[in-house]
Amino acid sequence: MSISRADIEKVAVLARIKVDGEQVSALEKDLGNILDLVDQLSAADTDSVEPMAHPLDAVQRLRPDVVTETNQREAFQSIAPATEDGLYLVPKVIE
């Protein structure tokens, strides 16, 4: 199965990864080969099979709804690219 340049450009936007023209050509080939490999799945008869998400079919555990973590804002923000007054800085979003 092949994947088109338009598909790659669309999925790159969804994945928030910038790709240039040359990279799209390389990805067209590599992703096409990977999807060819994956295409073997279509031959499998899975009509009555339940999808498997966890090997032991475990379900999500719940814990009491109480605060267990302490505030470590300073430690966490000390490794951020940009902060100010305890807030994370990003480029302006609203004009």
Next chain:
Amino acid sequence: MHNKSVAELSKELDSGKISSVELAQQFLDRLKQEDGKYNSFITISDEQALAEAKSADEMRAAGKATVWTGVPFAHKDIFCTNGVRTSCGSKMLENFVPPYDATVTEKFKAAGAVCLGKTNMDEFAMGSSNESSFFGAVTNPWGLSNGEKRVPGGSSGGSAAAVAARLVPAATGTDTGGSIRQPAALCGITGLKPTYGRVSRYGMIAFASSLDQGGPMARSAEDAALMMNVMAGFDPKDSTCIDRDVPDYTATLNEPLKGLRIGLPKEYFSDQLSPAMEAQVRNAVREYEKLGATVKDVSLPNAKLAIAAYYVIAPAEASANLSRFDGVRYGYRCADPKDLMDMYTRTRAEGFGNEVKRRILVGSYALSAGYFDAYYLKAQKVRRLIQQDFINAFKDVDVLMSPVTPSPAFIQGEKTTDPVSMYLEDVFTIAINLAGIPAMSVPAGFVDGLPVGLQIIGDYFSEARLLNAAHQFQQVTDWHQREPQ
């Protein structure tokens, strides 16, 4: 000292012949002198190692020593270590110093073990050759004497090379599709991927959350058992961890193997396997027969679909997990972003390497509107078929045995231009992750002077039996003691 096992080093420390600080210093000196040849470490954490060694000496003096107290080892650079850079082999995390410890890190600290540093790995654990690391490829200690630069396997290639080169007696690894077993096989060491949920994933940087599992890499099954005694166990911080008693994995190592029922999956002795490799694996199985085991052929009819299912599920989960790397809270951020979208897209284009980007794009595609059922849901259904094959096989046999890889360690650069040829390296290991069962790689011979691994696969939570089977084999063979020149 560098040739001693974990148990032997522990005895040396107990006897008082050497202190933890002296031992750590010896290992650190040797590591710095030798690792230029292998590039198996991304970070050597001298200062923290010596501080941990000092605490270990205090622990011993206070009569609180465990087997691990003062014993040097290393963590794969995927386990968060408070105050020590954790890069996951990526430019994205080149300067990331975690403000917390992974549960596995915490457990080794509590046992008094001394972490010498963080080992090299494929970027975000995506690879089978350790060539996708931002910090450069790792060279396999085997083959170097012929002037050949071979891959150590991956993604835990740094841990495997470091243990093989006697830089550390043991190191942690993680295995999503073969990342402990394949490098263990290519470097001639012993590695175990535990049952999914046996070892906490908290603080272990996520690749594919329904497949990832941390485990031990060491020279012998006995040392791997000692590591499992530290690593295994329930952790409320990991919602997929299983709450189940942890046995003493060393207690059953010496049980006889008489009556052990071994199954050989015929799909794993296929044309993909070179005749020389097959001969080594079959010789190893014959050793088991001498130890009293019985052998029969079994079939895993859906095993051939494992790579296809994996290359949907793993990239899909990776695309979700790696969405957290956005340049906002930690890690790399591109220079001078002109707006938010520009910041996200350039940060991720510049911070991730090619293989990681390929997998994120495949995963995003498989999860995108209109494709979810055909890819992700279909792969999850095939996953259950693969699991069912193993469940059926274990009705008749106790363990399965197979090769770990189709061929021995290949030359660096040989498979980097064709991602799919690299993916096929994991043809015998991937189904085990999809099923969530445990499996080991045990040194079982050589082909052209390069190590060959025997894979021993067990039912859920049968790690003690696998370690027992591996240990008994290591009592009658010396493959695991061979040292690269």
